[in-house]
Amino acid sequence: MIEHAGHLPGLPREALRWREVSHRAWGESATIALPELDEAQAAALCAHVRDNARARLKRMETARIITAIDAAIARLLDRAHPLRQKAEHLLPIVTGYDRETVRLGLTGYLKTFRKPQLLRFLAEDFANPGMLDGFQPTPKGGYLRVHGPELLLHVWAGNVPALSLWSLICGLLVKAGSIGKLASAEPLTAGWFASLLAEIDPEIGECLAITWWKGGEAAAEPVFLRAADTVMAYGGNETLTTLRAKLPITTRFLPHGHKIGFGVIAREALDSRKAPALARLAAHDVTRYEQQGCYSPQMLFVESGGRVSPAEFARHVAQELAALASRYPRRALSQGEAASIASWRGAQETRAMDGAAELLGDPSDPWSVVHVAAPEALSPTGLNRTLKLVAVESLDDVPALVAPYRSFLQTAGIAAAPERLFRLSGQLGEVGVSRIAPLGRMTAPEAGWHHDGRFSLLDLVTFTEIEQSAETAAEGFAPYVD
Amino acid sequence: MTQAEIIAALLAFIALPDVSEAEFEAMALKVFAYQFRNNAPYKRFCLQRGRTPLSVRRWRDIPAVPITAFKDLTLSCSPPEAAERVFMTSGTTQGIRGRSYHPTLDVWRRSMLVNFRARFMQGRERIRMGILFPDEAELPNSSLATYLSLAKHECATPDSQTFINAAGLDLGGLLSALEQAEKSSEPYALLGASYSFVPVLDALAASGRRFALPEGSRILDTGGFKGQSRELGPDEFYDGLSAAFGVPRSSCINMYGMTELSSQLYDDGNAACPSVKSGPHWIRSRVVDPLTGTDLPEGQRGVIVHHDLAHFNCVAAILTEDAGEIVPSGFKLLGRVDGEASKGCSVAVAEFLAAARG
Numbered sequence: 001m002i003e004h005a006g007h008l009p010g011l012p013r014e015a016l017r018w019r020e021v022s023h024r025a026w027g028e029s030a031t032i033a034l035p036e037l038d039e040a041q042a043a044a045l046c047a048h049v050r051d052n053a054r055a056r057l058k059r060m061e062t063a064r065i066i067t068a069i070d071a072a073i074a075r076l077l078d079r080a081h082p083l084r085q086k087a088e089h090l091l092p093i094v095t096g097y098d099r100e101t102v103r104l105g106l107t108g109y110l111k112t113f114r115k116p117q118l119l120r121f122l123a124e125d126f127a128n129p130g131m132l133d134g135f136q137p138t139p140k141g142g143y144l145r146v147h148g149p150e151l152l153l154h155v156w157a158g159n160v161p162a163l164s165l166w167s168l169i170c171g172l173l174v175k176a177g178s179i180g181k182l183a184s185a186e187p188l189t190a191g192w193f194a195s196l197l198a199e200i201d202p203e204i205g206e207c208l209a210i211t212w213w214k215g216g217e218a219a220a221e222p223v224f225l226r227a228a229d230t231v232m233a234y235g236g237n238e239t240l241t242t243l244r245a246k247l248p249i250t251t252r253f254l255p256h257g258h259k260i261g262f263g264v265i266a267r268e269a270l271d272s273r274k275a276p277a278l279a280r281l282a283a284h285d286v287t288r289y290e291q292q293g294c295y296s297p298q299m300l301f302v303e304s305g306g307r308v309s310p311a312e313f314a315r316h317v318a319q320e321l322a323a324l325a326s327r328y329p330r331r332a333l334s335q336g337e338a339a340s341i342a343s344w345r346g347a348q349e350t351r352a353m354d355g356a357a358e359l360l361g362d363p364s365d366p367w368s369v370v371h372v373a374a375p376e377a378l379s380p381t382g383l384n385r386t387l388k389l390v391a392v393e394s395l396d397d398v399p400a401l402v403a404p405y406r407s408f409l410q411t412a413g414i415a416a417a418p419e420r421l422f423r424l425s426g427q428l429g430e431v432g433v434s435r436i437a438p439l440g441r442m443t444a445p446e447a448g449w450h451h452d453g454r455f456s457l458l459d460l461v462t463f464t465e466i467e468q469s470a471e472t473a474a475e476g477f478a479p480y481v482d
Numbered sequence: 483m484t485q486a487e488i489i490a491a492l493l494a495f496i497a498l499p500d501v502s503e504a505e506f507e508a509m510a511l512k513v514f515a516y517q518f519r520n521n522a523p524y525k526r527f528c529l530q531r532g533r534t535p536l537s538v539r540r541w542r543d544i545p546a547v548p549i550t551a552f553k554d555l556t557l558s559c560s561p562p563e564a565a566e567r568v569f570m571t572s573g574t575t576q577g578i579r580g581r582s583y584h585p586t587l588d589v590w591r592r593s594m595l596v597n598f599r600a601r602f603m604q605g606r607e608r609i610r611m612g613i614l615f616p617d618e619a620e621l622p623n624s625s626l627a628t629y630l631s632l633a634k635h636e637c638a639t640p641d642s643q644t645f646i647n648a649a650g651l652d653l654g655g656l657l658s659a660l661e662q663a664e665k666s667s668e669p670y671a672l673l674g675a676s677y678s679f680v681p682v683l684d685a686l687a688a689s690g691r692r693f694a695l696p697e698g699s700r701i702l703d704t705g706g707f708k709g710q711s712r713e714l715g716p717d718e719f720y721d722g723l724s725a726a727f728g729v730p731r732s733s734c735i736n737m738y739g740m741t742e743l744s745s746q747l748y749d750d751g752n753a754a755c756p757s758v759k760s761g762p763h764w765i766r767s768r769v770v771d772p773l774t775g776t777d778l779p780e781g782q783r784g785v786i787v788h789h790d791l792a793h794f795n796c797v798a799a800i801l802t803e804d805a806g807e808i809v810p811s812g813f814k815l816l817g818r819v820d821g822e823a824s825k826g827c828s829v830a831v832a833e834f835l836a837a838a839r840g
Contacts, residue, residue, distance in 0.1 A: 158826035185825055236823060236833050258829035292826025333773075335783065335805075336822025340830065342772035342785070343821050346548030346801065352530055353523035353547075353555055359530065364774045380834045383824055408829050 003090060004033045005187040007194035007210040010048040011041055019212075021184070023094045025332060030093045032187055034212040042220035045209050046179065046227035050151045052206040053177025058147075060203075062122070062132045065172055068201040070115040072193060077110050083192055087161075095159040095186055096331035101288065102161055108444050109162055113169055117447035121173060124448035125457040132174065141468035146461040148174030149252070153228035155215075155243065157235040159185035160289050165193055167232050168208070170456045172197075178208040179224065183234075187212060216242060230254065230460060254459055256452055259294035259410040260380055261285075262301065263439055264398050264424060266416035270306025270313060278415055279316035281440030282387075285413060286317075286367075287324045288443040290331055291383045295411035295435070295442050298381045300389045301398045310391035311358065314371035318360040321367040321385060330366035330385060337384055341368070344382030378402040395420060399427040406432035410452055413442040485560060485585065488516050488794050492589050492764070495791065496596055501763045506791075509764075510541035513791050513798050520559035523551075524797050542768065542777060546787045546799040552580030552742050557796045560585040569625040571741045572708065582625070582741050582796050593745045593792040594629055595636055597762045601748040602671075602702055602735055603637055609700075611642035612659050614674025614682065620647060625741045626704065630673055638671075646678060653685055660693045660727070669698030672727065676703040676736075679723060680711035686726045694728035701729050704737040716755035738815060742800055744792035747812075760812030765790040769808045770801070772819065780808045785819050 198205020434453030
């Protein structure tokens with residue numbers, strides 16, 4: 001069976017060219033057909049989405065959009081719904097993540113988009129969400145209304161299941177006509193969600209499209225890049241640089257580059273009762289999505305002086321990773337991924353030859369933990385369950401160790417008493433960390449999260465302001481003027 | 483074994499016409515025991531792997547050190563400051579240079595010469611050489627410069643010349659030597675770094691010059707392009723050499739060597755690429771799974787490990803960053819093993835290093 005990816009209102013399936021891609025994992029295979037639009041089809045799609053958004057979406061009450069999203073999410077959360085069952089079947093084959101990881105990850109993530117949470121998204125960014133529907137009075141006098149982009153282009157990357165929904169839903173909340181470019185590594189969820197929305201509220205379904213093209217090569221690419229007034233893009237710096245260079249200067253570009261997450265563990269969290277539980281949470285964050293998320297930890301800074309030493313804590317984490325490996329088996333690795341791990345392990349072994357590091361886990365284990373006793377700066381590991389623990393004398397040492405990599409910083413998982421949590425958060429914020437999470441929640445940001453420290457909705461919109469004096473002046477032209 | 487004893491044993495081993503698997507194994511285990519005892523970082527590495535001379539019974543189980551270790555560690559069984567020669571890598575990829583310490587070059591030279599005669603000279607005592615690489619005096623820390631100088635000293639006719647020095651390539655000198663060689667009936671040999679041939683090929687192509695070197699002429703290139711010249715695919719490169727110099731691709735021999743070894747491996751010409759590489763009886767190569775280090779069956783792509791017994795003072799077993807596959811008469815070299823970018827949105831090593839370099 002072939003699964004056709006995307007959601008392409010106004011373009012009949014038979015009229016399009018499809019590129020078939022086979023995926024294989026966990027002893028099963030699946031063929032995904034990705035749409036390949038020519039320039040005329042791309043232009044037609046852009047026009048269709050923009051015109052429909054203008055005529056329909058922008059005239060809808062936000063409440064109606066929220067109701068539709070909520071209904072679509074409810075179906076995706078229902079394990080008996082055929083689409084949810086399809087997702088649970090196909091996503092492990094396409095992304096390589098094991099079934100349980102996909103199932104738990106989907107449920108945990110989709111919960112962030114129920115109606116109460118969507119209202120939270122709005123409340124996070126707008127003092128008065130009514131501004132999305134009409135002019136609202138402001139405290140200084142005058143009135144404000146916000147408008148989303150006419151055509152918002154999402155360029156998604158990576159294989160973390162359903163990650164695309166975050167920006168897609170944000171776009172819908174601000175009534176943007178949206179076109180999403182699927183990531184080759186997870187080309188399914190966004191299209192399913194869009195089709196579900198179209199089924200629930202056909203008018204909304206005309207205002208968004210999900211497609212695919214080969215980045216940098218397709219003839220259709222310039223059409224999309226010229227048509228969008230706002231582009232939200234995910235990917236490595238190289239990809240983002242290339243993309244930015246192709247955009248007109250008037251296009252608003254919102255890039256989300258690759259990031260590196262880390263954890264910090266204070267000595268007060270390291271006693272014989274708390275440490276094992278904490279190690280389990282840290283191992284969970286490492287295991288979930290195989291450290292492929294921007295929020296995934298690659299390094300833990302562990303403070304010395306607790307009743308459990310950093311070296312002992314490393315053993316606890318290793319033990320928990322070993323335990324999790326049987327419940328959530330690691331994805332099959334590509335040659336390149338195996339080489340990344342081997343090269344990282346090799347470098348750590350070299351350090352161990354000097355006595356400067358201790359490497360836990362055999363090469364054949366699906367995880368590796370290395371522990372170093374001297375402070376060292378943040379650095380990526382080999383990914384796919386490879387973690388470095390760095391002992392530090394004091395939590396105050398940590399900001400300087402991560403500061404050189406400001407542009408790569410985002411999430412820090414912190415286990416510390418409240419006073420020190422705030423002190424460290426302040427220091428880390430100064431060097432560029434934008435999200436503080438507890439261990440165990442690093443890969444599950446809250447609804448309304450300020451992704452990369454930015455506004456999910458506010459960055460998308462433009463304000464129209466009626467100054468108070470304009471209203472006053474207008475009074476002079478009213479039919480009832482004296 | 484003392485250093486003198488291991489050197490004597492190795493020289494005798496190299497002098498043998500060929501050895502059996504059991505003989506190689508016995509010598510490999512002796513070298514391993516010597517290195518385990520005298521090379522402290524290597525000993526720690528082996529202990530970490532749970533391998534000691536007492537537990538290791540097969541040469542394939544001798545722990546192989548990742549080649550990057552030569553950059554970060556001093557791997558030497560003798561005091562490094564007393565080394566007769568230190569060979570350093572060019573450091574082109576990361577700026578840090580890997581080092582190999584040689585308390586004496588006796589074993590290195592013997593290994594080079596016996597093998598060079600067999601694989602490149604092929605029965606000739608001497609041949610007129612043109613060398614496209616600076617000599618040993620100019621680059622004393624370059625194992626390739628030392629290799630080519632030794633080749634010239636031992637196997638070249640007196641009218642052989644080196645055409646690259648600090649001032650660069652002496653193209654005029656090279657062209658007139660090639661002209662002379664073309665007119666004579668004596669075979670000619672061109673030897674150098676792969677990237678040194680590229681400007682010569684470009685200059686010849688620009689001027690439309692071609693040579694037809696006498697039968698028996700041959701070419702030796704090594705090391706790839708390393709960003710020193712434009713990159714050429716193997717077929718483009720050997721077709722270019724063959725057309726420019728009139729030497730058939732089957733007489734274009736690629737030497738595969740590295741600073742971190744004391745022996746070289748060769749193919750028997752590049753009529754077809756990738757060619758099959760093999761070494762002399764004192765080096766054996768394996769192809770392993772990069773993660774587990776276990777041997778892969780013939781025809782399966784993995785990472786190459788060399789066990790070069792002549793590299794007695796450092797570490798004989800080296801895990802390279804080269805991809806390859808085992809074939810009946812040796813192995814095929816399939817380029818470098820590169821790490822992969824993250825499949826998601828976490829930053830991976832390559833991007834991070836690129837940013838750190840600025």
